[in-house]
Amino acid sequence: VAEREHIDVMRDEGEFRLIARLAERLERAGVSRASAAEVHLGIGDDAAVTAPRGATATSTEALVEGVHFRRDAAPIGSIGRKALAAALSDLAAMGASAGEAYIALGIPDDLGEPECLELYDGVAAVAADTGTIVLGGDVTRSPVLVLAVTVVGHAAAADALVSRAGASPGEVLAVTGELGGAAAGLLLVDRPELASELGEGTAALLVKRQVEPTPLLAAGTALASAGASAMIDLSDGLGADAAQIAAASGVRVAIELDRLPVQDGVARAAAAAGVDERELAAGGGEDYELLAVLPPDRVGDAQRAVSGVGSKLTVIGRTASGEGVEIRAPDGSALEPSGFDHLRTRPAPGAPD
């Protein structure tokens, strides 16, 4: 039946019907066209038309089957969720508000219409949660499932947005939420038998952290308003992402390992898997928390602002003159700042290396 359905969708009626159904799905979720005056034209024309006010922040994120995800490791809707969430996380790291999304979808021959719609339900769920409107994209055949998501966020003016380049020596480094959960979740996806050593509830939360990340848009705008001088989202790992701030700002970033807010269950998952929990927290990546640099006198404001949107902000280090990143353990030893590099070691759950 699935095969037959696929033939109907992809061969006989083709692209136009599928696009119409995907658009219908987004419309049902209320994320296909804003009532806002800024959106003039949505899906179904040569281009979407908006009239943005102030400044826009635009970012692109591509997820490829076998590189970033495996189709059988999680419900297909979570792939749609993760693609949009990861793209929006970059806007959060600018302190931008969510705006519009454009999605290029490459569909393999063995993916039927029901799966495409389920994928879009995941996209629509994140769009609805964040106030993002899906205004366009492209649909094409592809040997593997590909999602390339471009998101546009908004701010009152360009100087209200926070780049990676604004940090100065003598500032404070802080991180939202908790770390290591996504990396521990990845261990559990690869080795489900470890879940019994953690308790199913804790294991499920860690896996959810890996497969359904949340873009922290409200925390991002809170940090921007509280005076963050530089900001980045933690996608590649704390060490690697901190190195981006260090390089862009021309400062040295010093992180104190025992200050990292490690998520509940990460230590036990690490122990069960025989890996270092500090590596999961500092090097694992994909937590999509925000790493911000703040003037020392704004830390209290920033913590209150981040608490006000349901997260927390932990001071984990400082900036200094110099370059690079130093992650120091309480015993004085230094940890190699590491992170994932998509082209080298980025792990998909169970994907071939």
Added chain:
Amino acid sequence: VAEREHIDVMRDEGEFRLIARLAERLERAGVSRASAAEVHLGIGDDAAVTAPRGATATSTEALVEGVHFRRDAAPIGSIGRKALAAALSDLAAMGASAGEAYIALGIPDDLGEPECLELYDGVAAVAADTGTIVLGGDVTRSPVLVLAVTVVGHAAAADALVSRAGASPGEVLAVTGELGGAAAGLLLVDRPELASELGEGTAALLVKRQVEPTPLLAAGTALASAGASAMIDLSDGLGADAAQIAAASGVRVAIELDRLPVQDGVARAAAAAGVDERELAAGGGEDYELLAVLPPDRVGDAQRAVSGVGSKLTVIGRTASGEGVEIRAPDGSALEPSGFDHLRTRPAPGAPD
């Protein structure tokens, strides 16, 4: 050496070095960052920052190896050219001016850094020709070469942009330039032996039409200024694209086959290949000319405006009450309006079906 180079690039130094080199390439071409006050932040941060004035038109186009192109059929730079050109053609069809581009690049293991840079030289050439600035994107591994390009164009206000939906009965249908060249070029890519029957010069022009299309941005803004009520670019074929205008505007579109401006050499290529030249001109697609609907009293203005930017505008039919598309031959017979459907029959040069 190529293999070794690849290992260096993709495994040892990874994503960051490649991104830096791609950015360098764009910078050298002068298309990485506008001096315009509207661009505040380009490649290398979480997002690009602009402060657009007026309205924006945004469109996404994905090209996948084996579906839209074959890597060995043309220099790899022309794949980069075509990806950006096809995306910009959608902006031309809105009457927008070129603005920014964001490129998600999926790189297979057997593509080395020199080829990636050559690909970007093609992107940069089209960007330079059209005044487009490449402000961001994503780079990732992929089993096949994938380019997903999102472009943002600009207009003074949303109502200066032309959708597919504004045509009324009793208007005139006109097309820029000449048709059939891209389809004839595709025949020649697949069967190079036909070139000898055409003369090398003519054959080369037809192949160029297929592998290096030009986005008609100046003609698009000229037609928008001249009062076009609906517009679309010819990517899927005249019949299929006219059907989009008919459906979106709620009109019937009647095309007179003997009025089509067929490119020089198309008739001979069709004869040599044993196909109907009219099918190439009306159904072949990928000419990236603009199909516009105009009020009858604005046709002269529109023709002068399009001539002024180096193209021509030919009246090929009219709109009427009703629905659908009719392509009528001089003998009164009707041609089936056809076009390519990417998910069904879209041909890559020599790609597997």
